[in-house]
Structures are given as C-alpha cells and as structure tokens.
Amino acid sequence: MNDTARPDTKILADPFPDARRQGRLLAAECRACGHLFLPFGPVCPRCWSIDIGQRQMSGAGEVATFTIYRQSYHPDFPAPYVLALIALAEGPRLISNVIGCAPEQVHIGMAVSVRFVPRGDQVLPLFVPVTSPARNPEIQGDTP
Amino acid sequence: MPRKAVITGIGHTAFGRLEGRSVRDLEIEAIRLAVADAGFERADIDGLITDPGPAQPVIDGIEPHYLALGRQLGIDPDFVGTEVLGGASSVSSVQRAVMAIEAGLCSVCLCVYGDTALSASGSFSYGRGAEAAFGFFGATGLHALAAQRHMARYGTRPEHLAEVAMAARAHAMQTPHAQLKRPLDLDGYLASRMLAEPLRRADCCLISDGAAAVVVCAADRLADLATPGINVLAMGQAHSLSTIANADHFDQTPAARCGPATLARVGVTAADVDVALLYDCFTIVVLMQLEAYGFCRLGESGPFVTGGRIAPGGELALNPTGGLMAEGYGGGMLHVIEAVRQLRGTAGARQVAGARLALVSGHGLGMNTHASLVLGG
Numbered sequence: 001m002n003d004t005a006r007p008d009t010k011i012l013a014d015p016f017p018d019a020r021r022q023g024r025l026l027a028a029e030c031r032a033c034g035h036l037f038l039p040f041g042p043v044c045p046r047c048w049s050i051d052i053g054q055r056q057m058s059g060a061g062e063v064a065t066f067t068i069y070r071q072s073y074h075p076d077f078p079a080p081y082v083l084a085l086i087a088l089a090e091g092p093r094l095i096s097n098v099i100g101c102a103p104e105q106v107h108i109g110m111a112v113s114v115r116f117v118p119r120g121d122q123v124l125p126l127f128v129p130v131t132s133p134a135r136n137p138e139i140q141g142d143t144p
Numbered sequence: 145m146p147r148k149a150v151i152t153g154i155g156h157t158a159f160g161r162l163e164g165r166s167v168r169d170l171e172i173e174a175i176r177l178a179v180a181d182a183g184f185e186r187a188d189i190d191g192l193i194t195d196p197g198p199a200q201p202v203i204d205g206i207e208p209h210y211l212a213l214g215r216q217l218g219i220d221p222d223f224v225g226t227e228v229l230g231g232a233s234s235v236s237s238v239q240r241a242v243m244a245i246e247a248g249l250c251s252v253c254l255c256v257y258g259d260t261a262l263s264a265s266g267s268f269s270y271g272r273g274a275e276a277a278f279g280f281f282g283a284t285g286l287h288a289l290a291a292q293r294h295m296a297r298y299g300t301r302p303e304h305l306a307e308v309a310m311a312a313r314a315h316a317m318q319t320p321h322a323q324l325k326r327p328l329d330l331d332g333y334l335a336s337r338m339l340a341e342p343l344r345r346a347d348c349c350l351i352s353d354g355a356a357a358v359v360v361c362a363a364d365r366l367a368d369l370a371t372p373g374i375n376v377l378a379m380g381q382a383h384s385l386s387t388i389a390n391a392d393h394f395d396q397t398p399a400a401r402c403g404p405a406t407l408a409r410v411g412v413t414a415a416d417v418d419v420a421l422l423y424d425c426f427t428i429v430v431l432m433q434l435e436a437y438g439f440c441r442l443g444e445s446g447p448f449v450t451g452g453r454i455a456p457g458g459e460l461a462l463n464p465t466g467g468l469m470a471e472g473y474g475g476g477m478l479h480v481i482e483a484v485r486q487l488r489g490t491a492g493a494r495q496v497a498g499a500r501l502a503l504v505s506g507h508g509l510g511m512n513t514h515a516s517l518v519l520g521g
Binding site: 037038039045064065066067068069070071073074076077081083085092093094095096097107108109119122124126 | 269271274275276277278279280281282285288289290292293296337338339340341342343386387388389390394
C-alpha cells in the first residue's frame with residue numbers, strides 16, 4: 001500500500017454515459033423475467049438470462065441508509081458529505097450522494113429525486129430531497 | 145477410516161508498530177513458535193496455507209503469497225494455498241488445513257497470518273470500486289451504512305456501540321501482549337473523532353504489524369500423543385456475493401446463515417458457547433454477529449451488551465484478549481489462538497473457568513464473506 005494508489009473516482013465500465021449527460025437514469029432490465037437491476041451486468045442476477053435491455057427510471061427514490069463522512073479521504077471529497085444507498089421507486093438500488101440539504105437533515109426513508117451533476121469529466125446521478133415548501137422552506141437550491 | 149485433524153500448535157509475534165521488521169521475518173518468527181509449540185520440526189511440515197494481511201499482496205506478479213513465503217522456508221509441501229476471504233481468511237485457512245488433512249492430502253499443516261500494515265506507508269481509505277465516484281472510501285464508510293440502518297430499525301444507540309469498544313479495551317488490560325492498553329470510558333468514546341457517522345475512531349479496530357500461526361495435524365501424527373490437541377467440532381462458511389445494492393446487504397451479514405448452520409452441525413446453540421472469539425473489525429460487526437449466532441434476538445444486541453455483559457467478568461466471555469480492537473489486528477488468527485489457549489486452560493488472567501466449547505468467526509471484504517469454527521478441548 002502506498003500513496004500512489006489513490007482511488008480512481010471514475011464510474012467504471014458505465015455503458016451509458018451519454019444517457020446521464022442527457023439527464024436520463026437507466027437501469028438494466030431483464031427481458032426474460034422483468035427484473036430491474038443496477039449496476040449493469042451481462043446476466044440477470046435473478047434468472048441468469050443474458051437477454052438484458054435497459055429501462056429509464058423515474059428518478060424518484062428514498063434513502064435506504066446513509067453515512068455522513070466527517071473525515072475526508074480524498075481531495076475531491078471534502079467532509080462533510082452524505083454517502084447514501086438510494087432505493088429507486090422501481091426497485092433497483094445504487095450508491096450516491098444526497099445534496100441540496102444540510103447533511104444532518106438526511107434520514108432513512110427520506111424521499112429524494114435524481115439530479116444530474118457534472119463532476120470532472122463525468123455526469124453523476126446524485127439525489128436531492130423531495131421538498132414540500134411548507135414543510136422545509138429552507139431548502140431551495142441544489143448546491144451541497 | 146478417515147483421519148481426524150486437530151489444532152496442536154500456536155505462536156505469534158508481538159503486535160503493534162514493529163519498525164524494521166519485514167513481514168517475512170514476522171511470519172517466520174510466528175511459524176517457528178507454532179511449530180515448536182506443537183513439538184514438530186521443519187521436516188514434519190507438509191502443508192502451508194497463508195493469510196496475507198491487508199497490506200500484503202495475495203499475488204506479486206505471478207508469485208502467489210504461499211510461494212513467496214514458502215521459498216524462504218525451504219520446504220516442499222504436499223498441499224499449499226493462500227486464502228482470499230479478507231477478514232475471514234484466518235478461519236478459512238484453518239478450515240482448509242482440516243479438510244486437506246482429513247482428505248489425506250497432508251498431515252501437518254501450517255496456517256500463517258502476517259502483515260506490516262502499520263509501518264507500511266499509505267492508508268486503508270481505498271476507493272470502493274465504481275462507487276468511489278461518490279466518495280465511497282474505506283471499510284469504515286461501508287460499515288457505517290450498516291450501523292446507521294441498525295440504529296434506525298432497532299433503536300441501537302452510540303452507547304451500545306460504546307459498550308463493545310469499552311469491553312475490548314478493558315479485556316486488553318489483562319492481555320500482556322496487547323497493542324492498546326488504555327482504558328476507555330463512555331465520555332472517552334463519545335469524544336472519539338467521528339469518521340463516518342455513526343462510527344467513530346473508537347469503533348474501529350487497530351492496524352498492526354505482526355504475525356500469528358497455527359499448526360493443524362492429523363491426530364495420529366501428534367508429536368506428543370498424550371496431549372490430545374484441540375478438536376475442530378464444526379466448520380462453516382457463508383457468503384454474499386451480490387452487490388451492496390442488494391436489498392438486505394446492510395441488514396445482515398452472511399453470519400446470519402453461517403452461524404446457526406455451523407452451530408447446528410454439532411448440535412449446540414449460542415447458549416452452549418463458553419468463549420466467543422468474534423471478528424471485531426468494527427463495533428457494529430460484533431453486535432450484528434451476536435444476533436446472527438443467536439446470542440440474542442435480531443435487533444436486541446444493543447440492550448444485550450449493556451451493563452457490562454461482554455466486559456471482563458460479564459455473563460458472556462467475548463474476545464477475552466481485546467480482539468482486533470485492542471489486542472492487535474491479527475487477521476483472525478489471534479482469535480483462533482486465544483480459543484486454543486482457553487480450551488487448553490492456559491489463558492492466564494483471562495482464563496474462562498472450565499471453557500470447553502469455543503466459537504471463532506471471521507468476517508471479510510465488503511461484508512461479503514463469513515467463516516466459523518467451533519472448537520472443543
């Protein structure tokens with residue numbers, strides 16, 4: 001282990017970077033059994049069919065679990081920031097960040113929706129709280 | 145008639161920051177101690193299973209770890225291997241040795257863990273695959289996701305995590321070779337630096353330099369047939385190879401399958417376990433395993449550990465050395481070694497009176513792997 005082994009912070013082997021640039025969140029769809037899954041892979045993990053297509057997700061979901069990093073491990077990620085497992089409304093789950101609110105406001109079960117954010121030469125699907133203005137008047141923008 | 149394998153030798157180096165020691169040097173010291181403890185000599189060894197620590201290469205170019213170590217030992221064994229189950233590798237190395245001996249492939253097998261993770265440069269804040277794009281670094285963040293869910297679902301509190309950390313520190317005070325002999329109280333725990341909520345520095349295990357080795361042999365090959373060795377009563381593994389996006393990944397580790405199945409193989413339950421050596425990379429992992437193995441019910445591990453139940457003198461003898469959190473990071477081999485000491489009755493101030501049944505667990509990678517041993521004197 002040495003300092004030159006700095007983590008690669010690119011999304012590896014993402015087959016559809018263009019979709020994200022167009023603001024579309026895709027999941028893999030098994031054409032045999034209908035299972036929706038992430039990350040993309042060559043085989044359906046539920047039925048082992050290799051007939052895999054894609055389906056656009058609504059972008060709505062909720063926080064299944066999360067952590068607030070209070071320690072920074074990489075210069076591109078100053079603490080604090082929220083890393084979360086997001087359960088999409090259609091079923092698939094993905095690791096992402098919750099932005100657009102104070103980290104302390106994030107909770108399990110919180111309703112969120114996707115927001116595509118450029119980061120370096122990538123466009124990443126991040127998530128913002130679904131706000132009810134009456135309930136959370138302080139949340140306006142989408143900046144972290 | 146199939147041969148029976150028993151554990152007959154244990155040995156380890158000091159654990160801590162061991163400047164100037166190479167990993168090979170440490171591994172060889174542990175091996176020499178374990179082989180001498182078993183009453184064997186170099187020529188008796190015909191099996192070698194290695195568990196390279198997190199800072200060691202499993203394979204260096206085309207040279208696997210057992211070969212890099214084996215070259216130095218000058219042995220030509222009949223059976224070799226290097227385990228790649230992360231934190232479950234020490235337990236699985238002993239399992240592989242038992243299986244090889246009982247299948248007749250070798251007779252006297254070394255199982256070796258070693259690392260210089262503390263004095264090696266760099267850190268353990270590695271990116272977690274593609275998800276590093278979202279700032280997912282290190283094992284702490286991963287286990288924090290599990291801890292956060294445990295807290296939300298079951299009402300587990302920081303004070304419950306603290307019980308695990310405080311018990312480990314208190315146990316280490318009775319362990320002469322422990323790396324971290326400094327008591328921890330609740331105020332100290334709560335003041336510990338937050339890394340990835342809800343996990344603090346005090347929730348994490350140590351990083352250590354050190355090596356530990358175990359000798360497994362066929363019962364008919366014991367050097368001293370009057371000393372019967374430690375019986376391996378049951379073994380088990382369970383793994384979760386799906387991604388962390390899987391629905392229940394953070395709700396239970398594969399221990400939930402491995403634990404009950406392994407105990408059932410020998411017809412016992414958690415209540416029969418005299419001493420438990422549970423892999424303790426993070427406090428939350430201890431809590432989740434207490435539930436998985438049936439020491440308490442699902443979701444009740446927080447209240448279960450409250451009031452010193454796993455502290456020295458408590459109702460459950462758990463990690464009497466202080467484990468990964470305070471004795472030192474020994475992969476899991478130090479857990480196996482303490483189980484052997486307890487069953488031999490040679491654990492000194494830590495001895496659990498009349499210990500006859502020991503449970504040892506290993507947990508590894510991204511909460512993907514789990515392995516168990518049930519040992520009996």
